[in-house]
Amino acid sequence: MTKGFLNRLLPAGALALAGALTLSASAWADTIKVGIIGPFSGPFALQGKNFQAGAEAWLAQNGKTVAGHDIELVYRDLPTANPQQARALAQELIVRDKVQYLGGVYFTPDAMAITPLLKQGNVPLVIFNAATSAIMNSSPLVVRTSFTLGQTTTPLGKAAVERGVKKFVSIVSDYGPGVDAEGAFKKAIEAAGGEVKEAIRIPLNTTEFSPIMQRIRDAGAEGVFAFLPSGPPTLGFVKAFSDTGLKKAGVKLFAPGDLTQESDLPALGEAAAGLITSFHYAVSHESEINKRFVAAAEKAIGAPDLLSFPAVGAYDGMFVISKMIAATAGKQDAEKAVEAVKGLGWESPRGPVKIDPETRHITQTIYLREVAKDAQGRWINKEIASVPEQKDPGLAK
């Protein structure tokens, strides 16, 4: 009796055990971890949520398997720019969690803290946002799928002069991307035959802009160029621009698209109407691919009006990572992985894009947009012109 029982039990047990072993073994060998660092809490949580939505939209559309390897995303929260914490998180992801790829990164100093680790860790970093040009020079293992301020700003110069606006006051937040934007705009507007009469830098946390508006009035400018990070400063700026009567007086406001991020548009409302911006992506971009992307990303983020540009950076970042995985057959080889995506071109939700083989930064179409209402009465960035194949002028030699 006992023997019979054992006889019956043993093979079954062995089978189950063997099954479990192979299962876990195959799962172990085939799961490729991707560490994503972003601001998932804190004042920039919205941008982090967009990282997540973009990455998950990609997985939802393409499945969690690339060339037979499962992908697992590991999120790490870095609420504000904090290089010390960034390095600790990246180190932990590489050494403990054994991620093969790093992605995300919202702020430039954080990216700068991570890049020295890449070579030793044999891990490529795909940046979904951090937009200062110089990051690309800090390590050959960095690829970027977002944009730089130089890239998005340059087309504005010609567009402004074409609309008869030549005398400008430039207002930017006093930090890396702001300074980049100011420089790029100055260069672009001067090339087009206009001028910047006054360049003002303001602190990042400014929310009360009436004195700045007075400065614009006193300078007698025809146009204003502004770059501020999205959030409370943007809202304050656009409101003040319209409240102090500058908008009514016919002064034109030109800005990179950060100023009219889709998630801010409901709050900006009428005050932003007619504002002209240039950017690499509008959620309302007309294309089949974008419609599918937006549907998937809105599902991932929960509320449609939260979706904005970092999501597309993450989505394309995931595409690049998947190509890297396919090229290295799942093995950890950072150099080969980066080499494989140099010159890679594809159709992204934002339009045709390509990884520039020299700079490893994304080459893309920049759109000129106007804030307007769509058929359903929602405020959108309506594309009115496009400038194809823009490289980053900050990196171009």
Add this chain to the structure above:
Amino acid sequence: MQTALSIAMDALAYGMALFIICIGLSLTMGLMRVVNLAHGAFAMIGGYIASYAARDLGLGYAFAIVLAMIGTVIIAVPLERLLYRRIYDRSELSQVLMTIGITFCVIGITNYFFGPTLKTIPLPAELARSVDLGFRSIAGHRLFVIASGLVVAGGLWFLIERTGFGIHLRAAVENAPMARTLGIRTEIIYAASFALAIGLAAFGGVVGAEFLPIEPYYALRYMVTFLVVVSVGGAGSIAGALAACLLLGAIDVTARYLVPDFGNFFFYLAVILVVCAFPRGLMGRAQ
């Protein structure tokens, strides 16, 4: 000259907005001796309620303000009974720690329920219009803020200096045990003035939303500004708070016009100089 007048007008409006938000904190800190770093959190809650009432429910602006004040007080009273009451007699450090904790919780919960985006409070047409002052046009809303600030200052002065409640409150502050033996129910006085301070915070959060936009990090973002303004004025003094708000508001706005690239540098430099010159605040009382 025109520019100077224009800047002065902006400074006045900004200073008054600060005053309305901060005066409640000045009362809690000066009269009740609680360093309530969560004050901004209550202003934020007021802003959220008003935004919900005015934008999502479509109620009028005035009604939204009243609702925000009542709603915020209703949220705050249980907190007073459960948490604040236990730190009235504790050290400043404990108070700082607890109220930072409350702020964190409020931020987390707000973020969870309302999301991280900005919330606006739609203004009625009369306030949204620009008013021509001759030398410039100014948003009608700013004039409303200036007027509100004056009314709040006057009303509070009357309440504290001229009414029975004010006498009881001052008695309870000067010598609580003595006040109790005289039959003043200090607990009720404290609860009432706490509610008053919170109500003012909510009012300030709503009318000041055009200067300090409502979003989950409001409570932390402006925490330092509020604390600094109140201390420079001297906690508990209405005139002091008013003077500090107008002075610092003016310095902030003027520096922003003249040397915008230096940011808050001159604001904090002024704070250091004022505190060094008046170690008890502009109109602080001897401790």
Add this chain to the structure above:
Amino acid sequence: MASGMPVPASTGRTLGRDLLGLALIALVGLAGYWLFPDNLAFLTRVISVALLVLSLDLIVGYCGIASLGQGALYGAGAYAAGIACVHGVTDPVLLILIGAAAGAVMGLLMGAIMLRAHGLPQLVLSIAIVQLLHEAANKASSITGGSDGLSGMSPAPLFGLFEFDLWGRSAYLFGLGLLLIVFAVLRFVTRSPFGMVCRGLKEDPLRISALGIYAFPVLLKMFVISGTVAGMGGALAAIATQVVGLDSVSFEVSANALVMLVLGGIGHLYGALIGTVIFMALEHIVAAINPFHWMTLVGAVLIAIVLFAPRGLSGTLDELARLLTRDRWRAGR
């Protein structure tokens, strides 16, 4: 006062207990090294912050001066070491000394300003100073790198042998050694007559001045010592991270340090260490489990601490130990 005054004891016993304490810290530190070999960058950060919190304890716990601006001293050390490293000074020990010197100078300045006021205005002065420095560091972007952060430093191997690499072993052990030395010195300082005078000024300034002691230079000296320690913490962070960001001289860093200190318990150096480790571990673990909503939980923990462990964790531990050993007379009740 229930606590604060140390129990008189023979020097031999004190020395023994100090050595035991140091050995315990070394043991815990080495255990961290063996148990979490993959988290060394995080653990190094904990040590760097522990130095900051220790330095804050000197001011808050031993002099009774509340400060929400300790980041000014930490940041001064970090930037001084970072700038020196970018300009070719790469020896890590030398960099720590440079950080310490910068912190000391900043401590002198900060103390000279802060000691002009008392109570709340004093707290506000500390905030204003750190904010002022923050703006200045942002403005001087040609030297500090501004908001992009100061990068491009490559410290030389420690003693020419141990490199600061991806795994961060040398950075961690270097930090641990630094912490042990600083802790030992601080035990000595706080127990010296000078430390006693500081405590006295905290408990009863009137009586101390009646003894003919003038408070200002004494407290200023403590500010300088505190600045030295905080500056070393900042320099350690700069060496280990190889990037210095504006966050190192910010109100947030200062406020976090105060929270950790109160959590651990003020006025005993051990409290500063316990508070730092517990708070940062909590934040780290909760943020890793749920990166999206950890703030609420941290807030709730803070409230709970104030309600249920009013004297900080170390104070509560003391109390427990006292209850267990029935050693009531020590409590002074």
